[in-house]
Amino acid sequence: MEEVPHDCPGVGSAQAGRGASCQGCPNQGLCASGAGAAPDPAIEEIKEKMKTVKHKILVLSGKGGVGKSTFSAHLAHGLAEDENTQVALLDVDICGPSIPKIVGLEGEQFLEDNLGVMSVGFLLSSPDDAVIWRGPKKNGMIKQFLRDVDWGEVDYLIVDTPPGTSDEHLSAVQYLAAAHIDGAVIITTPQEVSLQDVRKEISFCHKVKLPVIGVVENMSGFICPKCQKETQIFPPTTGGAEVMCHDLKVPLLGKVPLDPRIGKSCDKGQSFLVEAPDSPATLAYRSIIQRIQEFCSLRQPKGENLVGS
């Protein structure tokens, strides 16, 4: 089973919607009407908007619940500790927007002077409100976030995504295509059930020509606060991220152990890096953040507009 008809002529081609291989494709009507052919003007508009944003990082995972939002928020906190660095955190998880909770914001956009946050969570009037939207509407929201939010001069834009490889991911990559994304940080946990989804995510990155900055293995071992002995709650039965990264030739940025204080900090909307500066998890986060900064500085646009893919 393939994700597009075997000989999909391409949505922009003259044969779009009309070819023999288009029969049965759910997008056939759309392509035949010619609607798929015209490039979305928003892409150019977003490219313009993004000129003031130096580095763009996507935080991805094929798997849910591995710590993307936790990591995104703490990456943002870590970078923003330098008050001369302007950081923006965009949460494009439309159905499950966790970022407002994790950063402790109910509606304000600015967490600190140099850290701005945007999420659909801010647009919901009640915590019980469900965003039951189909793909096209979610795409529209993401487009609006990227095009209509006035980000200003930003050093790092971090985009937190939902799990999977679907509308939100395609939209984020497509709308930012002309604006040059530095790369993706991929989060996993050690067990194979996560890794099997993360391999797909890495494959997705390769497909859409999104550079992989590296992989973070989260929840990597638990140190009992009482006896200090380590247990692997999520055992790396197939070698964990280390083996996967070696096989797929992508960098392993680091391993973050499970510290119950992380969950607590997120519940309170506090930065774990500040709440537990001596935790091995904090040290791991800081090392990973530094590696990400190094990666980005190697790709410094330096005034010229590097067009991605």
Next chain:
Amino acid sequence: MEAAAEPGNLAGVRHIILVLSGKGGVGKSTISTELALALRHAGKKVGILDVDLCGPSIPRMLQVQGKAVHQCDSGWVPVFVDQEQSISLMSVGFLLEKPDEAVVWRGPKKNALIKQFVSDVAWGQLDYLVVDTPPGTSDEHMAVVDTLRPYSPLGALVVTTPQAVSVGDVRRELTFCKKVGLRVIGVVENMSGFVCPHCAECTNVFSRGGGEELARHAGVPFLGSVPLDPELTRSLEEGRDFIRGFPESPAFPALSCIAQKILNEAPVGLS
């Protein structure tokens, strides 16, 4: 592709249970799998429909990854995970040519496949069909609820973990259930504490209390807390039957309780 076209395929299924969560990674697939195993141990015939198209976890959890799917006159034949044919499974995982290849589909295409999965799998006679879903409240969820509606599902098990970040998403899932008229059988709190195997100290790795409070706030039953157990994780990794293998596990009582609730609510034998 309408359900009415093939009335036979779900006609032999007595009860349909959806497993949902607004949040990813809370253990929907784990709970779906363990529920199926527990129901099998109670002598029931169970089907599992895995509609997580981007992250189909269940084939591996039952050690049937890579198995081929065949067609019969009524549609796709689900994969049996055991000799006795008491658990059958359909997942997009079986349809992927390369397991590492990403399924990068937008909503409409996902909807089309889910409708097919619901209508065109020849389940035969089943006591229970457990439908495992991806996280969220979007295309897949709407498609699965719409397509299953004519078959009056028993309801939804909603899974959360204790911390606020999960509860925050799962509240929205409960709203989704209300909006689409899907009854909530109850809330399950997973990853509820970890007992250190060295010193027996219990640590609340992912905070505590959220699941029960959520159930109370939403006015739905709280079905229990399942603690973290590396043996459970390992069993799922290796496709082993945790229910048979680890009845002494701290996770066992809660999982049994969930299965018992289903058996009590929807006994097989009544129409």
